[in-house]
Amino acid sequence: MIVVGGGLIGSAIAWRLAGAGRTVRMVVGEPGAAASRVAAGMLAPVTEISFTEQALLPLNLASLGRYETFAAEVAEASGLPTGLSRTPTISVAYDADDLARLTTLKEFLDRIGLKAERLVSRDARRLEPLLSPQVRGGLLVDADWSIDNRLLWAAIGAAGRRAGVAEVDGFVHHVRRSGTQVSGVTLADGTELDAAVVVVACGAWAGQLTGIDPLPVRPVKGQILRLDPRGLPQPSQTVRAITQGSEVYVVPRAGGREVVVGATVEEKGFDRGVTADGVYELLRDARRVLPMTAEYALAETTVGWRPGSPDNAPILGPGELDGLVLATGHYRNGVLLTPVTADAISAYVLTGELPEEARAFTLERFATSHPTPPSPPSPASSPPSSPTASPPTSSPPAPETVQL
Amino acid sequence: MIVVGGGLIGSAIAWRLAGAGRTVRMVVGEPGAAASRVAAGMLAPVTEISFTEQALLPLNLASLGRYETFAAEVAEASGLPTGLSRTPTISVAYDADDLARLTTLKEFLDRIGLKAERLVSRDARRLEPLLSPQVRGGLLVDADWSIDNRLLWAAIGAAGRRAGVAEVDGFVHHVRRSGTQVSGVTLADGTELDAAVVVVACGAWAGQLTGIDPLPVRPVKGQILRLDPRGLPQPSQTVRAITQGSEVYVVPRAGGREVVVGATVEEKGFDRGVTADGVYELLRDARRVLPMTAEYALAETTVGWRPGSPDNAPILGPGELDGLVLATGHYRNGVLLTPVTADAISAYVLTGELPEEARAFTLERFATSHPTPPSPPSPASSPPSSPTASPPTSSPPAPETVQL
Numbered sequence: 027m028i029v030v031g032g033g034l035i036g037s038a039i040a041w042r043l044a045g046a047g048r049t050v051r052m053v054v055g056e057p058g059a060a061a062s063r064v065a066a067g068m069l070a071p072v073t074e075i076s077f078t079e080q081a082l083l084p085l086n087l088a089s090l091g092r093y094e095t096f097a098a099e100v101a102e103a104s105g106l107p108t109g110l111s112r113t114p115t116i117s118v119a120y121d122a123d124d125l126a127r128l129t130t131l132k133e134f135l136d137r138i139g140l141k142a143e144r145l146v147s148r149d150a151r152r153l154e155p156l157l158s159p160q161v162r163g164g165l166l167v168d169a170d171w172s173i174d175n176r177l178l179w180a181a182i183g184a185a186g187r188r189a190g191v192a193e194v195d196g197f198v199h200h201v202r203r204s205g206t207q208v209s210g211v212t213l214a215d216g217t218e219l220d221a222a223v224v225v226v227a228c229g230a231w232a233g234q235l236t237g238i239d240p241l242p243v244r245p246v247k248g249q250i251l252r253l254d255p256r257g258l259p260q261p262s263q264t265v266r267a268i269t270q271g272s273e274v275y276v277v278p279r280a281g282g283r284e285v286v287v288g289a290t291v292e293e294k295g296f297d298r299g300v301t302a303d304g305v306y307e308l309l310r311d312a313r314r315v316l317p318m319t320a321e322y323a324l325a326e327t328t329v330g331w332r333p334g335s336p337d338n339a340p341i342l343g344p345g346e347l348d349g350l351v352l353a354t355g356h357y358r359n360g361v362l363l364t365p366v367t368a369d370a371i372s373a374y375v376l377t378g379e380l381p382e383e384a385r386a387f388t389l390e391r392f393a394t395s396h397p398t399p400p401s402p403p404s405p406a407s408s409p410p411s412s413p414t415a416s417p418p419t420s421s422p423p424a425p426e427t428v429q430l
Numbered sequence: 431m432i433v434v435g436g437g438l439i440g441s442a443i444a445w446r447l448a449g450a451g452r453t454v455r456m457v458v459g460e461p462g463a464a465a466s467r468v469a470a471g472m473l474a475p476v477t478e479i480s481f482t483e484q485a486l487l488p489l490n491l492a493s494l495g496r497y498e499t500f501a502a503e504v505a506e507a508s509g510l511p512t513g514l515s516r517t518p519t520i521s522v523a524y525d526a527d528d529l530a531r532l533t534t535l536k537e538f539l540d541r542i543g544l545k546a547e548r549l550v551s552r553d554a555r556r557l558e559p560l561l562s563p564q565v566r567g568g569l570l571v572d573a574d575w576s577i578d579n580r581l582l583w584a585a586i587g588a589a590g591r592r593a594g595v596a597e598v599d600g601f602v603h604h605v606r607r608s609g610t611q612v613s614g615v616t617l618a619d620g621t622e623l624d625a626a627v628v629v630v631a632c633g634a635w636a637g638q639l640t641g642i643d644p645l646p647v648r649p650v651k652g653q654i655l656r657l658d659p660r661g662l663p664q665p666s667q668t669v670r671a672i673t674q675g676s677e678v679y680v681v682p683r684a685g686g687r688e689v690v691v692g693a694t695v696e697e698k699g700f701d702r703g704v705t706a707d708g709v710y711e712l713l714r715d716a717r718r719v720l721p722m723t724a725e726y727a728l729a730e731t732t733v734g735w736r737p738g739s740p741d742n743a744p745i746l747g748p749g750e751l752d753g754l755v756l757a758t759g760h761y762r763n764g765v766l767l768t769p770v771t772a773d774a775i776s777a778y779v780l781t782g783e784l785p786e787e788a789r790a791f792t793l794e795r796f797a798t799s800h801p802t803p804p805s806p807p808s809p810a811s812s813p814p815s816s817p818t819a820s821p822p823t824s825s826p827p828a829p830e831t832v833q834l
Contacts, residue, residue, distance in 0.1 A: 251706075256703060299658075299660065300728045301724070301726065301727055301728060302657055302713050302725070302727070302728050305709065305713060305728050309706050309710040320707040320710065323704060323705055324704045324706050324708075
């Protein structure tokens with residue numbers, strides 16, 4: 027079998043399946059451009075939630091619930107660290123309007139049963155002394171963690187190689203078929219690889235595959251910065267902030283190696299530009315709430331592309347051909363959803379049955395015959411003003427069998 | 431003979447001397463770190479002037495006066511473009527306080543006979559339509575040009591190689607002597623090179639040379655950005671601005687290749703960090719006066735070190751040993767002063783006599799027996815509030831003879 031894409035999702039699926047005895051070739055794509063490298067590594071089912079994405083919450087929570095075990099397994103199998111941090115996230119508001127938004131979020135979290143502790147400014151600064159005195163208040167969210175996605179990615183890759191995953195350099199452009207059965211892939215250089223099972227895990231590029239109906243996946247550009255504290259104090263936890271209506275997150279790594287500041291959300295296709303505007307706004311928002319960040323070195327500016335789907339939820343399970351399996355469209359939650367996706371997709375390939383938790387996320391929910399059209403995309407960072415917006419409709423499809 | 435340093439100054443001197451028939455070896459240092467690569471390339475004797483640096487004005491004007499001929503000679507000798515632009519510079523003020531500073535500068539320029547045309551906001555925007563409507567007014571300075579310092583540098587290097595300059599990779603750490611006569615240099619890797627004439631043209635690193643009394647040259651860190659307009663409109667001329675007390679310049683290149691935004695002035699030794707603060711402030715100041723710059727791509731962030739001297743003027747001519755020649759300390763004016771420095775130093779080496787225009791700038795002015803101690807360094811970007819500050823004292827030394 028072939029896994030298309032060597033990011034976190036593809037690597038984890040390949041590792042799981044090789045561990046189950048399958049012969050797995052993984053076509054790695056362009057590692058330097060992978061969202062798995064660019065991401066900040068937040069594991070944030072609570073602070074990342076938006077009013078329109080409640081349907082995704084159970085899957086996000088299920089994946090977070092498996093993270094400790096998953097990271098331990100990866101570390102054990104690879105002999106490498108994964109950089110998992112279980113320190114809570116603090117989400118703060120910069121001015122009165124921002125505080126009103128945070129209050130609305132807190133009410134929404136209460137309503138759906140997610141735990142977040144309200145903090146007055148003084149308590150927020152006691153928890154995080156680097157916060158600006160300007161900060162009006164915040165929320166402490168125990169359930170939102172982070173992981174060093176680059177370490178995790180390297181570790182999963184090593185675990186996969188140990189389990190026998192064969193990595194293939196190249197970029198898959200085309201899915202080949204024989205009647206209604208997938209028969210392999212064609213790489214950008216023309217190489218043809220044969221396989222009776224093909225798992226599509228190439229993130230934002232999934233929508234560009236030819237040979238099948240276009241998958242409803244588009245690149246959502248994000249600019250992100252990596253700062254080097256150079257020995258200066260750094261935040262002790264992930265800090266998210268709303269500052270004059272603009273959102274920013276600041277994710278420190280253990281050992282003071284880096285502080286990640288992100289991220290823009292832009293509908294610009296595969297535009298690669300790090301823009302003056304993007305960098306300026308991230309630096310501005312970070313220094314507003316954590317003035318110390320102004321003193322750090324700007325070590326890296328990066329652009330990545332989230333795999334956006336019409337409802338911002340992933341596309342998991344059967345594709346249009348027998349043997350074609352989908353694991354893409356993870357949008358802003360790819361790192362968080364890696365464990366549950368690897369479990370669900372490997373189970374589906376091995377048993378022919380998609381686990382219950384993933385059944386609401388098959389491609390079928392976007393079928394044009396569907397009674398309700400999918401909601402338009404709404405960036406998770408911008409909850410609409412009305413919390414009464416309906417979650418996107420979706421119905422669990424009947425399980426299908428993968429022909430191996 | 432040996433030229434220490436392969437930046438603009440060193441390359442131009444080496445080219446001139448090789449052209450006069452001398453055997454020249456040029457130890458190039460670390461080209462990636464050279465101020466000649468980092469600089470923006472302004473040729474700005476007028477807008478770069480500060481109240482404490484009037485002593486430097488005649489030299490700056492003399493060098494500008496030679497620039498067209500110099501650039502034409504370089505282009506002719508190398509077959510390469512130099513990117514000289516004779517478009518005027520526009521210097522603008524962002525708020526009322528900034529306008530007051532610009533008015534003080536205009537009065538100072540009038541007093542010393544430098545031409546600058548006062549512009550009301552509307553006229554400034556007619557000249558440069560990309561200026562923000564916020565801009566309160568400005569000055570149009572015909573005499574301040576720019577050059578693409580990277581192109582110029584490449585062209586001078588090529589001209590030098592055609593003339594027979596031998597480039598030596600390496601970094602000079604030590605000046606060797608035999609009695610009171612220079613005898614050569616030692617490179618960082620221990621290589622010894624023999625020569626009876628050694629020209630020190632290694633910019634900010636000149637103060638680190640051992641084997642001689644430490645030269646009064648220190649690195650003055652600057653952070654600078656290169657933006658890529660990516661086809662968007664760009665300013666048609668160099669724009670300098672005072673924005674809420676902070677200074678910035680924006681230098682476009684012909685053909686829309688890049689727009690340079692600079693620069694911080696920091697006393698941090700050879701600190702290499704591109705900081706969040708430095709980048710933020712440059713982007714902020716540029717977008718205040720030229721909002722379009724926010725849309726450009728951030729193509730490059732660079733750190734360089736100006737060779738600062740105690741009075742911000744260069745150190746030209748004889749060193750403490752016979753045969754030791756100095757051409758360093760050019761601070762913020764290295765690109766501008768390249769023609770006059772190359773002329774003065776090559777004449778000095780060839781004739782033993784330092785041309786009149788350079789005589790106020792020998793090392794001797796800093797001798798401890800000097801009746802008046804050198805003024806403390808004052809960044810050219812921050813004129814002191816009182817225009818009555820005295821210019822640094824300096825006295826023309828007696829010409830000396832280089833023993834060849």
